[in-house]
Amino acid sequence: MLDIAEELHRWVEQGRDFAVATVVAVGGSAPRRPGAALAVDSAGTAIGSVSGGCVEGAVYDLCLESLTDGETVLERFGYSDDDAFAVGLTCGGVVDILVTPIRAESPARQVFVAALSAAARGEAAALARVAEGPDGVMGRAILVRPGGSCEGSLGGHTELDRTAAAEASAMLDAGRTGAVVIGEDGRRCGQPLTLLVESSVPAPRMIVFGAVDFASALVRVGKFLGYHVTVCDARPVFATRTRFPDADEIVVDWPHRYLESAEVDGRTVLCVLTHDAKFDVPLLELALRLPVAYVGAMGSRRTHEDRNTRLREVGVTELELARLRSPIGLDLGARTPEETALSIAAEIVAGRRGGSGASLAGAHTPIHHDVPREAAVPIGSVA
Known part of the structure; x- marks a missing residue:
């Protein structure tokens, strides 16, 4: 969602409630990369994109539902789905979408506001939020800045927050956005969690x-x-x-x-x-x-x-x-x-x-050279 931070920061200043749908993982020919976002406010106004038009309608509806019930949800859209043609993702790709409501009563609203403010000002920061995990931590987020300063919590567990902050700091140092799994061994942090880490770095x-x-x-x-x-x-x-x-x-x-x-x-x-x-x-x-x-x-x-x-x-x-x-x-x-x-x-x-500069017409090379050929990263129960 940090890719549309300037617009969302204006929404925050205007006191709007909104939901943000963010690409967590992709596979195949999905057109947008992790971090791409579509936001919808309570009046139905939409900004951004998660698929270049393929599944925008379905994701728009998910945002409105999330705004109404306050639930954070993760959905997968893919070519093999029964409703692939209905939602429009017919290019052979797979995309996982995290929908997060940001309302006045949202537990992590202040963290999201701080992240949007930093990104809108062009400051370096990484926002980590739970994409897959127990109900008690869904919708939680932490914000990490250069030097390791951190705000927010993923549920009040010190070790969980420390591990998430370390992962987010590493992603920020590399300027990367994507999904990471923490607590895989079931000992450091209990049940494994999938985090979506979005890095905001100054423009190149x-x-x-x-x-x-x-x-x-x-x-x-x-x-x-x-x-x-x-x-x-x-x-x-x-x-x-x-x-x-x-x-x-x-x-x-x-x-x-x-x-x-x-x-x-x-x-x-x-x-x-x-x-x-x-x-x-x-x-x-x-x-x-x-x-x-x-x-x-x-x-x-x-x-x-x-x-x-x-x-x-x-x-x-x-x-x-x-x-x-x-x-x-x-x-x-x-x-x-x-x-x-x-x-x-x-x-x-x-x-x-990593492109060749050659014409795509008649070629047999991938359209997106920097996209892995394998399917999207499996995320918990979303399959």
Whole structure:
């Protein structure tokens, strides 16, 4: 539910009661990943999605029922179900949906409110709630923040809360969302519980070097994909808010000097659009040695070869050069800045998700490369 935190936080501020349906586990060709959510308030207003349209109607009804009776429920929808065609999940997938009412009297309302507030502000936090377990703990939740601080309880059992917090902290550190089982041996925490842990982490960074016309289009696409986008250029006449109104940050500095002090991580993407050796070479010499997700550089094939020669001369190794995506982007035949931005974004997504960039038509490869081929994780009595 943290994927729609901003909207839900507004509902909280308006005093609305609502129910949230969240994807716990998926298998096969289910279109959404764990953490995807659909919320329905007491007036019937809906936001979000759990299936891209396949089972929305059935899940909507579950939310209304949960709001009425106050019960937390877990439901599985799958191709093999008798009502598969009725609810619309005919793509061969399986999806487990957890529906949680968040009403004024809900025992964990304050924890949910705190989680939504943190996610809406872009703060790191992990929300763990019971997806399968005894009636006494269904609907319970805990919130874990970086450093191990925790609020809420799964039922007042210290060892249970400690174990759940540890699992949630590990998921938060990895930036992962999904189901985990605790107490499997029946000794640490009694009856095994399945938790849905949702991690909210700050948006990944996209740093665009070069305040050129192609950069403006790439900034817009980067924002659409959920990146925190920075534009960096040493020329103040070009690096302006007027030219890049959609950027989160505009930096006037030499690219390599800015990158030396910038905060980057394994989700950061670096797009070098300057195609000028005096900027590119010192920048890429540094960029190719950083633990980032993607480094791409614009330019013709001749520019690429010349740039690689210059990079070798300053000591960049062949292994480091192999990380460079240049010429940048996938071959879409792009001409305009917008088309070029789309080709760059497509290459970034393909790298992130393990895609080939080839056409799906006529291919025999999986549509969703990062989805396990096996069925959804079994969750207790839901089968």
